[in-house]
Amino acid sequence: MTLLETTPTETLSVAMRQGSMAEHTEAENAGFTSQLLEGKINELGYLHYLEALRTVYGALEKVGRTLLEDPLVGTLHDLRLERAAAIDADLAYWSQRAGVELGHTSAAATAYAERIEAAAANPLHYVAHHYTRYLGDLSGGLAIGRVLGRTYEVAPEAPGLAFYEFAEIEKPKVYKDGYRAALDALPLDAAQRETVVAEVKVAFGHNQALFEELGQSLAAYQR
Ligand code: HEM
Numbered sequence: 646m647t648l649l650e651t652t653p654t655e656t657l658s659v660a661m662r663q664g665s666m667a668e669h670t671e672a673e674n675a676g677f678t679s680q681l682l683e684g685k686i687n688e689l690g691y692l693h694y695l696e697a698l699r700t701v702y703g704a705l706e707k708v709g710r711t712l713l714e715d716p717l718v719g720t721l722h723d724l725r726l727e728r729a730a731a732i733d734a735d736l737a738y739w740s741q742r743a744g745v746e747l748g749h750t751s752a753a754a755t756a757y758a759e760r761i762e763a764a765a766a767n768p769l770h771y772v773a774h775h776y777t778r779y780l781g782d783l784s785g786g787l788a789i790g791r792v793l794g795r796t797y798e799v800a801p802e803a804p805g806l807a808f809y810e811f812a813e814i815e816k817p818k819v820y821k822d823g824y825r826a827a828l829d830a831l832p833l834d835a836a837q838r839e840t841v842v843a844e845v846k847v848a849f850g851h852n853q854a855l856f857e858e859l860g861q862s863l864a865a866y867q868r
Contacts, residue, residue, distance in 0.1 A: 656825075656828075656829040657831060657838050657841065658825035658826075658828040658829050660838060661776055661828070661841065661842055661845050664842040664843075664846060665842075665845045665846060665849050668849035669849065671849075671853060672849060672852055672853055672856065675856035675857065675860065676863060677859040677863065678856055680863065680866075681694070682789065682792055684796040685868050687866055688739060688742050688743035688797075689866060690859065690862070690866025691739055691793075691797070692736070692739040692740060692745060692747075692749070693749045693751070693859060694859055695739060695808070696736065696747065696748075696751065696754075697751040697754035697855050697858075698728075698754075698808070699729065699732045700754035700755060700757070700758045701761070701778070701851075701855075702727075702728045702729045702778070703729055704757075704758035704759075704761040704762050705774060706727050706728070706729050707762075708761055708762060708764060708771060709727075709771070711765055712768060715768045717769070717772055717831055718771055718772060718775070720827045720830070720831070721772060721776075721824065722775060725811065725813040725814055726782075728782065728808055731807035731808050731810065732808050734807045735805055735806065735807050735808050738804045738805040742805075751858060752858065753851070753854040753855040753858040756851065756854065757851035757852070757854070757855060760847065760848075760851060761774050769840045769841050769844065770840070770841075770844045772841055773842075773843075773844030773845040773848055774844070774848050776824075776828065776845060776848075777845055777848035777849060779824075782808075782811075783817045783820060783821050783824075784817075786809055787817060790806050790808070790809025790810070791809075793806055
């Protein structure tokens with residue numbers, strides 16, 4: 646018997662989650678993230694974080710739209726998920742509230758966006774980037790939005806935290822179940838699945854690098 650025949654089959658969605666568990670814990674514990682959730686990051690810090698995310702989602706959604714007809718990506722990318730317009734609305738709010746012009750650059754965000762842009766030629770990689778951001782946004786992201794609402798005293802649906810609102814997705818839990826089912830239905834062989842899981846780790850690594858970069862300015866971001 647080959648190894649493949651004796652290994653119990655793990656679905657792709659489970660492999661992606663299991664494969665990034667350690668990285669996920671690291672992201673939750675990053676200095677910038679934990680300070681953000683403890684309410685210790687000021688408007689400038691949040692603005693810079695959002696600007697970095699805008700670079701990332703710009704790439705994610707540009708490539709997602711070019712791959713809408715791709716047999717793998719086409720079953721996952723959904724315009725209702727897109728965040729760039731929500732981030733733009735939030736950026737206008739936070740730039741005004743922080744009293745700072747937009748235009749902060751981030752080497753980590755640029756590197757992350759470049760990796761996503763390269764995935765235009767590699768749909769398996771794109772699937773990994775798609776999962777890492779959007780399933781995260783639909784999971785912990787929603788709780789993070791509520792914490793930030795309390796920290797910054799932004800009422801639900803008031804301008805400022807649109808990034809965390811998926812107006813067109815009524816039931817995130819149901820949506821996530823459907824998303825995982827779509828992942829599990831992708832016609833991939835073992836090597837292709839490994840490629841996807843490995844790229845999820847790369848995607849988490851880019852998020853970590855982003856937090857580390859923000860972490861270097863914690864003194865300027867103290868609230
Ligand atoms: C601020 C720190 C974070 C917190 C508190 C957090 C919290 C959570 C929680 C509670 C879940 C599970 C939700 C559920 O069971 O449905 C989750 C899932 C997830 N998070 Fe995070 N998260 C954080 C950061 C991140 C980051 C930086 C990423 C990557 C960009 C990320 C990506 C994901 C993904 C992909 C899932 C879905 C896992 C799966 O079910 O396959 N998270 N997060």
